[in-house]
Amino acid sequence: MSKVTKGWDDEEVLAALQQALRAQRAVPPEFIEAGKNAFAWHNIDAELAQLTYDSTLDSARELSLRAEAASIRALTFTSAHLTIELEVAQDSLLGQIIPAQPATIRIQPREDAEITLTTDEIGCFSIQPIPAGQFRLHCRTAAGVDALTGWITL
Amino acid sequence: MRDDPSVIALVARVGDGDQEAWDELVERYAPLVWSICVRYRLSRQDIDDVGQSVWLLLIEQIGKLREPAALPGWLATTTRRECLRVLRAGRRYDHEGLPPDDQMPPDPSATMIEQEVIVAERNAALRAAFAELPQPCRELLSLLMSDPAPAYAEISARLGMAIGSIGPTRARCLDRLRRSPHLVAVLDDQAGDGIEVDDIEIKEPRGEQGD
Numbered sequence: 001m002s003k004v005t006k007g008w009d010d011e012e013v014l015a016a017l018q019q020a021l022r023a024q025r026a027v028p029p030e031f032i033e034a035g036k037n038a039f040a041w042h043n044i045d046a047e048l049a050q051l052t053y054d055s056t057l058d059s060a061r062e063l064s065l066r067a068e069a070a071s072i073r074a075l076t077f078t079s080a081h082l083t084i085e086l087e088v089a090q091d092s093l094l095g096q097i098i099p100a101q102p103a104t105i106r107i108q109p110r111e112d113a114e115i116t117l118t119t120d121e122i123g124c125f126s127i128q129p130i131p132a133g134q135f136r137l138h139c140r141t142a143a144g145v146d147a148l149t150g151w152i153t154l
Numbered sequence: 155m156r157d158d159p160s161v162i163a164l165v166a167r168v169g170d171g172d173q174e175a176w177d178e179l180v181e182r183y184a185p186l187v188w189s190i191c192v193r194y195r196l197s198r199q200d201i202d203d204v205g206q207s208v209w210l211l212l213i214e215q216i217g218k219l220r221e222p223a224a225l226p227g228w229l230a231t232t233t234r235r236e237c238l239r240v241l242r243a244g245r246r247y248d249h250e251g252l253p254p255d256d257q258m259p260p261d262p263s264a265t266m267i268e269q270e271v272i273v274a275e276r277n278a279a280l281r282a283a284f285a286e287l288p289q290p291c292r293e294l295l296s297l298l299m300s301d302p303a304p305a306y307a308e309i310s311a312r313l314g315m316a317i318g319s320i321g322p323t324r325a326r327c328l329d330r331l332r333r334s335p336h337l338v339a340v341l342d343d344q345a346g347d348g349i350e351v352d353d354i355e356i357k358e359p360r361g362e363q364g365d
Contacts, residue, residue, distance in 0.1 A: 031201070031202065035205060150203070
């Protein structure tokens with residue numbers, strides 16, 4: 001028995017190694033890839049706006065609404081200083097910044113060039129057409145607060 | 155748990171903008187994040203959401219981590235909080251009146267998280283140690299760990315190794331693995347009375363480690 005590792009005999013160390021490699025194989029490669037991609041955020045000076053509500057995950061809402069109304073998707077992203085509310089309308093994506101204030105919105109599609117637009121006085125905006133692939137929103141208020149959502153797929 | 159110097163070095167390199175170090179960090183800890191999500195029985199979509207938030211929060215805060223060695227604990231706590239967040243975003247727990255996460259009392263899952271951190275650190279150390287073994291050792295051990303394990307005759311044929319030397323080589327390779335600095339850093343204070351590798355259930359606190 002090695003002095004360094006006390007109780008580990010050959011069978012134990014082999015079983016432990018087997019478990020360690022199995023735990024690694026259990027993780028899908030895309031999950032790891034997505035983690036590596038997060039490096040793109042290095043040195044970006046913006047607050048992360050996290051998904052705090054998604055109507056498709058709200059089972060109570062689905063039950064309470066009739067089928068045709070339930071298809072309208074609503075999402076809420078919250079950062080330390082800003083909330084971004086999104087609603088998927090028929091041919092556009094409607095949004096509002098809370099607290100209500102003017103802001104610049106940059107739509108950053110993963111595979112495409114970014115688009116910049118400006119909200120109205122109370123922070124409302126409309127994105128047309130609805131982004132097809134993954135995208136994120138970078139919001140900068142007139143007061144200089146920056147918030148960036150995670151990747152969104154509608 | 156003793157500080158793992160390789161983690162401290164990785165964190166410092168990420169702070170300097172080293173993408174390779176970040177990739178290594180993600181590979182090392184993805185199993186930890188994943189296993190905690192699985193414990194919360196999240197859907198695959200929710201797990202991806204949690205993963206995204208955890209890595210983004212880490213890259214955002216890695217420069218501010220005062221104790222790089224505490225990274226595994228930070229990751230586990232953050233993952234747990236994010237799991238509760240996505241569960242709450244779905245309002246699935248509304249009727250159960252789950253309190254805001256900063257007011258969450260210590261619950262059994264906190265113990266589970268600690269256990270996951272210990273197991274994940276041990277696993278990461280084992281993988282790092284294994285990756286540094288000489289190629290013939292890795293080949294032999296991989297074969298011995300495959301399920302079902304091949305007979306010695308087959309191993310002998312595949313590796314071009316005399317049957318009689320498989321046993322001694324196995325012992326030498328495992329000894330080399332055991333002596334790896336990666337394992338010494340992580341295992342020294344875990345291995346006091348042997349480790350039950352298949353048992354990651356919540357256990358009674360261990361008693362004094364006397365000889």
